[in-house]
Amino acid sequence: MAEVYPWQETLWQQLAGRSQHAHAYLLHGPAGIGKRALAERLMASLLCQKPNALEACGNCKSCHLLAAGTHPDNFVLEPEEADKPIKVDQVRELVEFVVQTAQLGGRKVVLLEPAEAMNLNAANALLKSLEEPSGNTVLLLISHQPSRLLPTIKSRCVQQACPLPSEAMSLAWLAKSLPDLGDEERADLLTLAAGSPLAALRLQEQGVREQRALAVDGVKKLLKQQVAPSQLAESWKALPMNLLFDWFCDWAQLMLRYQLTQDERGLGLADMHKVVQYLADKTPQSRVLAMQSWLLEQRQKVMGKANLNQVLLLEALLVQWAALPGTDRR
Template sequence: MVEAYPWQDSAWKRLTSRNNYAHAYLLHGPIGIGKRALSERFMASLLCHGQINLPACGECKSCLLLKADSHPDIYLLEPEDADKAIKVDQVRNLVSFVAQTAQMGWRKVVLIEPVEAMNINAANALLKSLEEPSGNTVFLLVSHQFSRLLPTIRSRCIQQACQLPSKAMSLQWLAKVLPECSEDQRVELLTLVSGSPLAAVKMHAQGVCEQRILVVDGVKKLLKRELFATQLAESTWKDIPLLLLFDWFYDWSSLIIRYQLTHDKNYLGLSDMRKVVQYLSQKSAHGKVLNIQDWILAQRQKVLDKANLNRVLLLEALLVQWVSLPGRR
């Protein structure tokens, strides 16, 4: 069975407390909090022949087929390749599935993740089926970026916001799944992923702490003129995800701005960059920091939109601006 995370109790109750199920649900919230797992638990409950409005029994024919990944009344729609768009042809195949009769004589369930990956043509092709699905079909849409969804998609669904768990709950759960990490390491991991516990586990497996050390060391050497932007962009950071780099630099720029406004040393971020953030806050013009922050956001959006970008040139542009922050105010 899919894991039930402790922070999902209230969302689960809201999803399963209705007397009559809706034809479409939109589960949205930050990435890394288990929305996919929640939607799969809900899907199992919708398909289960053994119980109603309760977690799936796990024993009926439908549940056993679901466990074996061979249930005929499930349709999973995802990008064909990681970080690519969901295309209109994929949606047309989905529409054909929706038009069919459920082979198990019960419900059909469609799971789409992430729904924001649909391009505009794909989204428009989905609208009619989403509004009036044929047969007894339930759509479960999972979104990590709610603001990117078309209003026409949002309006056709029952919306279920999925919140970040509290820091205390996340750390308690991480202590169970990452016992090899110290408390400080778990706090650092959770901070690096903006509080998403599942993202923290994933990042730990991908060596994010080691990547962070590499990036922080590079930034410090860059500011001391011990390394050039080209060296970092072409070789030192070549294996570090671009979005991760943008997120860290955006976070640092936000900390710089906050310290310039408040001079509160309690809000300088993680210990590895506190001195750098304080130094840049004191030496950089406020307007220059705001400009680089706007630039980072614009470039990050291009990456999310799957634009054809030159990674090396993009990183060089970022680092040239960063190293130019301290100077004449």
């Protein structure tokens, strides 16, 4: 049974309480807020033969088959490999499933995640099934980045924004999930995860605090000219590129914010307060804007899984970062 998250209860009552369901839902929102769990919970309820109130009973034949991963009327579509696209052949298998008759006599339910992983051919192959699914079929699409979806995909679904929990609710959940950490450590994790509690938990499991400490220490040594950009880039090969570019984009944004407001409360996490403030004071705003533009462009390539030379890209980043401080304040 999928975990029930407290910040989803209102939405759950709305979704599961419907007397008639749409043929396709697009559940969207930031990664790490429990969209997959919500979809799996709804999928179980839709397939259950004897639902208890709004929930799957967990005891009928359908529930047992779903729990075993052998339900004949359930189809889960994901990339064949992590961070790879969903291919058109995979979607064609889904289409073949949709046109079949439900073997248990009830609904057929499809879960597709992430929807934005479909390449253009795959997305086009899905359109017919989204518009006119056969029989009593419900398609549940999950998207972390709905802006990357074709408008024709979005228009054929009931689009449902999934709620981001409040900071207090997220911290309370993290306190139960990570009881060995202190309040400040959990708050820092949540900040690094852009407010998404499940993402914060995954980051902790990946050792993000240690990775962050390594990156921050390297940046400080770079600015003190204690390490060369090429050396630092080589030493960062094991660090996730997406995290590094997230952090550098964040630091550039914090520098701009401080230049505009002079508000020391807006300097981000404490580990980079002094560095962000120093760079904001010493760097021309035009240079910060140019740095931010370059970072965002490269970050898109990293997120798009472009074939990049990691060390060379990091060295280019670090050379520019080291050159930020200057006397021209124009």
